[in-house]
Amino acid sequence: PLSSAPRTVPAVRSHEPARGPGWKPAPAGGVVIAANSGGLADEGKLIAGELGIPYRGAVAAGPGDVELALGGTGAPESYTLAVRDGRVxxxxxxxxGVFYGTRTLKQSVKATGAMPEGTVNDRPAKPQRGLNVETARKHFTAAWIEDRIREMGDLKLNQLGLHFSDDQGxxxxSDSHPEVVSAQHLTKAEVRRILALAAERHVTVVPEIDSPGHLGAVIAAHPDLQLRSATGRAPRGAVDI
Structure with missing residues (x-):
């Protein structure tokens, strides 16, 4: 029988079915990088570890291997995933795009144990696909945020908004103004770690610091900055600029 489309979230745009057993991870197989595609080493090492097969680097693909390659003229972040003759x-x-192809492979293997025979042609529906985390009103640890970044990569999301400041925190x-920083906060080392992981998973981090409103946490340390109206009313969180 003809193969079915892989089970993934989001669903792939196109799957050309074919007859064949598909591909399953096996000890004899590995992940290799095609010629002129050395920039894919990180993606290769990641998917190899996730599938429990060796990473072999820039060598010719053999039976049972997963080969990653840069090339083609498709849309940004697009990819083609072909399964035939026992190879991917x-x-x-x-x-x-190649990274997102590895996410399709990972999801399919995790869901059914295999990647079906045939060819996937896929690309994002929108250029911006994101998650916003409200860290000002509720503190989230660096480890929690890193877990979300890993999930975002697997779901092919590419923007993470981190709302760092508001009236609540x-x-x-901050080295220059440590007095405004809440007791629960992200250190600079933690932020650097978050940024490094996000880059690996092709996620852009968008930091958000509100100003001149929603600065109650700053005004708590510097009440002289509070904005007051002509009648003396003090709007919450508003700085007098």
């Missing part, structure tokens, strides 16, 4: 080849015009370290 994932190619795309940029590293993000200022949740990122």
């Amino acid at each position: 080849r994932i190619s795309g015009p940029d590293e993000a 200022f949740r990122i370290a």
